[in-house]
Amino acid sequence: MITLYGCVITLNRFPFVFILLLLAGLSAAPRRAAAAPIYAPLVTGNTDFALNLFGQLEAANRTNIFFSPYSISACFGMVYAGANGETAAQMAGALGLGTNQTQVGSEFGALQTELNSQQGEDGISLSSANGLWAQTNFPFLPAFLDNASTNYDASVQQVNFITDALQITTQIDDWVADKTDGMISNLLPPGVLNAATRLTLVNAIYFNGGWQTTFDTNLTRVAPFYVSPTQFVYTPLMEQVVPARYYEDSLLQAVELPYINSNITMVVLLPKTNGPAVVTPAELSAALGGLAPRWMGVDVELPKFKLDMTIDLVPILENLGMVDAFSAGAADFSGIDGERDLSIDSATHEAVVDVNETGTVAAAATVITIVSSVYSVPTLFQADHPFAFVIRDTNSGSILFMGQVGDPTAGSAPRLATSLPLIQAAGGNFGIKNHQFGFNVASTDSAVTVEACTNIASGNWFPVGTLTLTNGSAYFSEPWASNSPSRFYRVHSR
Numbered sequence: 001m002i003t004l005y006g007c008v009i010t011l012n013r014f015p016f017v018f019i020l021l022l023l024a025g026l027s028a029a030p031r032r033a034a035a036a037p038i039y040a041p042l043v044t045g046n047t048d049f050a051l052n053l054f055g056q057l058e059a060a061n062r063t064n065i066f067f068s069p070y071s072i073s074a075c076f077g078m079v080y081a082g083a084n085g086e087t088a089a090q091m092a093g094a095l096g097l098g099t100n101q102t103q104v105g106s107e108f109g110a111l112q113t114e115l116n117s118q119q120g121e122d123g124i125s126l127s128s129a130n131g132l133w134a135q136t137n138f139p140f141l142p143a144f145l146d147n148a149s150t151n152y153d154a155s156v157q158q159v160n161f162i163t164d165a166l167q168i169t170t171q172i173d174d175w176v177a178d179k180t181d182g183m184i185s186n187l188l189p190p191g192v193l194n195a196a197t198r199l200t201l202v203n204a205i206y207f208n209g210g211w212q213t214t215f216d217t218n219l220t221r222v223a224p225f226y227v228s229p230t231q232f233v234y235t236p237l238m239e240q241v242v243p244a245r246y247y248e249d250s251l252l253q254a255v256e257l258p259y260i261n262s263n264i265t266m267v268v269l270l271p272k273t274n275g276p277a278v279v280t281p282a283e284l285s286a287a288l289g290g291l292a293p294r295w296m297g298v299d300v301e302l303p304k305f306k307l308d309m310t311i312d313l314v315p316i317l318e319n320l321g322m323v324d325a326f327s328a329g330a331a332d333f334s335g336i337d338g339e340r341d342l343s344i345d346s347a348t349h350e351a352v353v354d355v356n357e358t359g360t361v362a363a364a365a366t367v368i369t370i371v372s373s374v375y376s377v378p379t380l381f382q383a384d385h386p387f388a389f390v391i392r393d394t395n396s397g398s399i400l401f402m403g404q405v406g407d408p409t410a411g412s413a414p415r416l417a418t419s420l421p422l423i424q425a426a427g428g429n430f431g432i433k434n435h436q437f438g439f440n441v442a443s444t445d446s447a448v449t450v451e452a453c454t455n456i457a458s459g460n461w462f463p464v465g466t467l468t469l470t471n472g473s474a475y476f477s478e479p480w481a482s483n484s485p486s487r488f489y490r491v492h493s494r
Contacts, residue, residue: 048281084332129155144336144337447466451491467491
């Protein structure tokens, strides 16, 4: 409930929308008069994108929604710098970015600088970080990597997706966990990185802020929250009289709750009718622009809540008109490597928030993987049968050595046959010790026969021993010396 000069809002009666205004530049009424910052067009476009994405998620009948439009835009902004033609036009339209890609990079750079400048404020922790994992020896254009490093302050790491995809997945997940204080630790879906991956781009944003006026935990009580006009759930409801800015019109009521020592606020928008908390661009603009210029005492009742949401961004962005970027035949990312062989394979976003009496902790991360359309599965060369080989000098063409391998184990220690009938002989004691070669045998039979041969292909097996098994196991051994002939062994029932 919000009580303000006879006006009452019950925040636990209907679903509501909340927005973290991370910068004064995002508010319709900044605290200090100043010329429009360089990132103002980016903020406007990002707000439109946020509402469009919110609408897509709400249309999918999501009960709870939480995401970071900034994180998504920043990550795609790095990709946008390498887009050309229709691909670039579609990205600009869907993401609300300007058509001048150089200018967009500068705007993101200024916005991130402003964002991270609040990191040192007392009671506030706010940071955003970008990272690129790029395939080693791939011909990335220097201008593309320079843009990521300069405007997005992105760390660029050279990796080998072809051989180390699993390890890189762990490395990226660990990086995200570090940047989000452990709130997001498994961002990459299993198997999303593979030998065709050429580039992975990641953004992570983290916020931890205490309320300017905290809620008294002694006033928190369990109360109903109406998920529909006729249904409710019980949830912890916080209450406190706080200094806040307030707005109301015929459609909704809004209150702005400030965090300590910063320009960051949470704006809660409560529709006057119970139903999906849909907010149009016009309504959001009216609410943010109409917030009372002065703070006043407001009795606020707000539920405690935790949200964790993972979003596959590909179908959503396709619905917003960004289609070509995900199509290997249509994507034009020639600004990345000078060719039209790259496309976006996946785009995943995760966001987490915890709102309680002391404040808010929120984190989000976005990961985009880009693959090569010309990648093919490596040709298999499996030398598992006799082969010939030469060692040569490529400059002169001279053959220095030549040979044939018909049995790579000939002249080496004894070994078990690779295809054993009936019973396989194996175990931790397989090997040579004190001039004895031996191995464990496990079987349900009471006794087994051990046979040997010097050439599996000949099929000339001969018995070398009989074993009586105790509790289903036995150990076979026989003398062996370095000059003993090579032998294969097999075990079968008597």
